[in-house]
Amino acid sequence: MSTQAVTVEYNDRIVRQFMLASIFWGIIGMAAGVLVASQLSWFQMNFETSWLSFGRLRPLHTNAAIFAFVGNMMFAGIYYSTQRLCKCRVASDTLSNIHFWGWQLIIVAAAITLPLGFTQGKEYAELIWPIDIAVAGIWLVFAANFFWTLGIRREPSLYVAIWFYIATIVTITMLYVVNNLAWPTNLFHSYSIYGGVQDALVQWWYGHNAVAFFLTTPILGIMYYFIPKAAGRPVYSYRLSVIHFWSLVFIYIWAGPHHLLNTALPGWLQALGMIFSLMLWAPSWGGMLNGLLTLRGAWDRLRTDPVVKFLAAGVTFYGMATFEGPLMSIKAVNSLSHYTDWTIGHVHGGTLGWNGFMAAGMFYWLAGRLWKSRHTTDDDPKYAGMSCQGLWSPALANMHFWVGLVGILLYVAAMWVGGIGSGIMYNATKDGGTLLAYPNFVEVLNSGLVKYAYIFRTIGGFLYLAGFGMLAVNIIMTVRKGIAVNGTIEVPTEDHSTQGRFSSFLNAPVLYCVSLILTACLWLLGEGFVMLVGMFGVILTTLMAIIHFEVSGAKWSVWYDKLIEHSFGFTVLTILAAAIGGAVQIIPTIVVQRAQNLEGRIQIEYTPLELAGRDIYVSEGCYNCHSQMIRTMVPDVMRYGGEHGYSRLGESIYDHPFQWGSKRTGPDLAREGGPIVDGYQYMRIGLRDNIWHYRHFLNPRDLETGSNMPMYPWLAQQKYSKSELPIKINAMRKLGVPYPLDYGETEIYHQVHIQSQEIATDIFFRELKDANPDWTDEQAMARAAELAPDLQDKKIVALIAYVQKLGAYRMKDEPAQTPGLNPPTDLAAEHGMGDDA
């Protein structure tokens, strides 16, 4: 080895940029969170303004927290630690800069489009398709930069943090692209290519694993770097790292369906979602153990060091959330917890407690290292027993810790009380189980339990935001008092040895794992002979592996040590481990669960006006509070089922995207609609009549005392876009919705005209009759028909048409005659057609 050495300067500028961006967006995202939380207690906080309404801001809050706050924090941590773990500067400063500025541009674009109502209507995947493409592109830039850096590394072996970064990059690429596949209808709008149950499954495969691979694995990697650094202790157990990494990557992917328990999703998928969530408990806790037990011998630092405080609390919250998650995935528990605030509390335990505190610990540790104080801090008693030398005020960081901790605990406890309490109330029955104990939805919402839980949630969230504000001040002051410096390292000049890329991953352990997984899948999914083959295959493989292990135990670790020197082989295996679960669940669903293969109920297609209304429903974010899924549970059927019972698979099969929802702040709407009224061509009336909906959209509290739904005055002022409907119908047809082929512009415009006229006239008729009780029906009808044109092109009419259609289905063996899709031939001349809004 040459004795000559050169100095490598790390690119820490990119770390500083991502860190400051994370703090900036963190404050925005959390402030949005506090605002939307307050909207649930005080509807006035929606300000009767479209771009400030809950349905539009809640996606902004979630996206900002996940992709802007945690995203930027993750990139800061990855760029900092990867360079040091690879002993080389990041491969390309240009790619780093593109990554940084591209990501910030995406966030700005999201922050503009989401409040304007441009959305795909899928949770945490709301961003419209052009932004999605940008996200995928920037993500690939990041991936290229990262793997290039691995390629030129001077450290032959990959540290466990790098494993987690690899898993993050490859899996998020797969999830994001597959879930966001969509058919654009214009620059701002598209329909998911999946419909109904397929979309539900793909969405929650994505949604759950966005949590897994965006909010968990990169943060675990960061934990594996920063906890040993801050504590100055070796990692607790290498073999625990190995076991929990691979089991986590393999098992996590399967757990997505636990977001769809007790729904119309086929039972075997629900069961997979549940059992894999249970099996995920130990692998998750493996990470927590390795984090906490690394602190053994350094626990005294918990008293003195704000960094260790934050990191230890963060990992503890991780442990709490990953215990709570499997618990909530048990079907019986889920029947209580699903659609309630318990879920919201759970996810905030993860983001505020785990992500937010890990971020704070990391930032405090980094601050004094990225911006060196102008004075020497080594002997400063201010930093005694701390690992955050150079931080402006460790005392303020301590203050942040306690304020933030009280904030989270208030938040999570409030959501437990409100969520579990309301879940019990919604499911409670009386009179020998024949009646709901609380039949009125709003009654539960207004019970002290939920009401005060919401207020305490807002207070908790505000405290957390206040704590994070202290962090911002502390970091800004550190920046102002310090000088930006880049880390350096002395490395030998000689070339690092080139890596063999393809060897050493086709060997016994890998073959055993692959064979075990394949045979287990056969056992799981096969029937008869195939199942038996699978069962014996599993047993045989297990026995062989155990015998092999006993005979030559030492070789396994030798093999693994070799594997982690080969980033390519490692990456391929990670992709395989992460892809299997998704493939087993999604491919059969996409192939089999199509309308032509379903029995029983099939959804009736939307008329063009109803489709326009549905797009408004999605755009306003109604799905954030209203589900459209009556679960296979007695209380759900009693509350929402009416005479049609629980929701069947086919009833939403043409919904692109699906709207089953994940939270009921308002009641379920799956059966809100009804049949076409006698004497009308298209107008349907369901549980409530048109005038009810009209008044309810304008001021919900006129109809439901105590409702917290926002007011939607703009729906009665803005027009829906009629001219886009032929394109949208065509897109729907392309995606498999069986609109007749001869269904052209003329027919579409005509149908919109008639249906909107029927609804608008009905609304005015009722208004006039109420205002003038002495009018005859004919008088009122004539006047209503005169007034109708002013209203019938407004969004509110389309939305009412959609709501009145919800739940309409036919039986599979009935002829597919969507009412009115074949209009009389002579009417083209009758109405001014094509007169666009």
Place this chain on the structure above:
Amino acid sequence: MAKKKNEITLRPHVYDGIQEYDQHLPNWWLFTLYAAIAFSVVYWFFYFQSNVGQSDVQRLEAELVRIETVKLSSSIDVSNNDLFWQMASNPDFVDAGKQAFQTNCVQCHGADLKGGIGENLIDNQWKHGHYPADIYHTIYDGVKGTGMQAWGNQLGQKSITELVAYILSHHGDRASMESQATVKTD
């Protein structure tokens, strides 16, 4: 292989100053992992391969049948108008009906029963029949195509009879109500 039991090894490799122990996996941790796997295998076998476990739909339908049985066995003759008038003169029934009315009906029919979005209930003009049994069915089944939803599943028979008693209590005596009732058409 020659390692002593419980010996803690520190792996030789150092990554940017970070070292790793190679501790044994905690036994309780391994136990939770194996227990979850074992439970999962049993669960899957129970529900999907042995045909022992009931599916959600089977369980739901059995439960709905049981509920119907309970309902049927405790139901009264709701076509008996005499019974309703008897209830209307019983303060317990009327009070219970008043409570149910205030929780569920005032938004459309008004606290004074004079209507709003919904019909006036004390002007003795009836769209769907003025006999107590008619009123009962209007509440129980709702009126299709209007805002009047079916309350049967939400309120149940007992509560609806109480509501009818409460409404009747606003109409004085039976003879005069029945003689003066008019049919309302829209």
